[in-house]
Amino acid sequence: MLFPLASALIDSEVRQINRNPYQWLFGFTAPYLSPWPVTLGRMSDAALSEVVALPYRVGYGEDAHRLAVGRPLMLGGVLVPSARGAVAHSDGDAALHAVADALLSGLALGDIGQYFPDTDPQWRGLDSAQIVRRCLQLVAQAGYTLGNVALVITLDTPKLGPLRRDISSSIAALLELPQSRVGVSFKTSEGLAPDHVQTRVTVLLVQR
Ligand code: C5P
Numbered sequence: 001m002l003f004p005l006a007s008a009l010i011d012s013e014v015r016q017i018n019r020n021p022y023q024w025l026f027g028f029t030a031p032y033l034s035p036w037p038v039t040l041g042r043m044s045d046a047a048l049s050e051v052v053a054l055p056y057r058v059g060y061g062e063d064a065h066r067l068a069v070g071r072p073l074m075l076g077g078v079l080v081p082s083a084r085g086a087v088a089h090s091d092g093d094a095a096l097h098a099v100a101d102a103l104l105s106g107l108a109l110g111d112i113g114q115y116f117p118d119t120d121p122q123w124r125g126l127d128s129a130q131i132v133r134r135c136l137q138l139v140a141q142a143g144y145t146l147g148n149v150a151l152v153i154t155l156d157t158p159k160l161g162p163l164r165r166d167i168s169s170s171i172a173a174l175l176e177l178p179q180s181r182v183g184v185s186f187k188t189s190e191g192l193a194p195d196h197v198q199t200r201v202t203v204l205l206v207q208r
């Protein structure tokens, strides 16, 4: 458990999006008094202090969204030309959501639903890149850097092969990694799940 001051310092970056009224009123978070059930600031305070210092940590994340006509299809921050896109509360970027979950999972910090509940109107239309950036901050605060990232995107149509470099360079830029450390594979569901897009991601976290 961290002292409140240390905890507020650790949290200084991520608390920008913490709508905790104590922070808003007094300029610091009051993690254990918050009437909000879960916020990014509160979770990072409590959980970051419990991340066990292993030399390497593996994270795994996945996400799926239903496809519907007239929605944008965002994958890894790239707008994919497609008649159908992800039905979602946020921008529905299944690749970035899975990356974020993999980062949190690597630190045993839960999942993005705890930090950005899709029942909360303040996260409507949220740019998924912002979610990933917050998770990256947690990785850094926990004393880790990213080794490499591997994604598998499952989608029947359209073909994503022609966009492989766009998607991997977009994710690499967001994660501040060279493209050679971001593997992107595509699979069809062989018609078993033609109405959804799914992404599975593993990450390797390396202790600094
Ligand atoms: O899933 P399956 O093995 O049939 O995929 C065959 C090839 O199609 C793979 O090489 C994959 O890169 C590509 N693919 C793609 N776009 C998709 C799904 C698969 O380019 N949406």
Ligand code: MG
Pocket: 063, 064, 065, 088, 092, 093, 094, 097
């Ligand atoms: Mg999602």
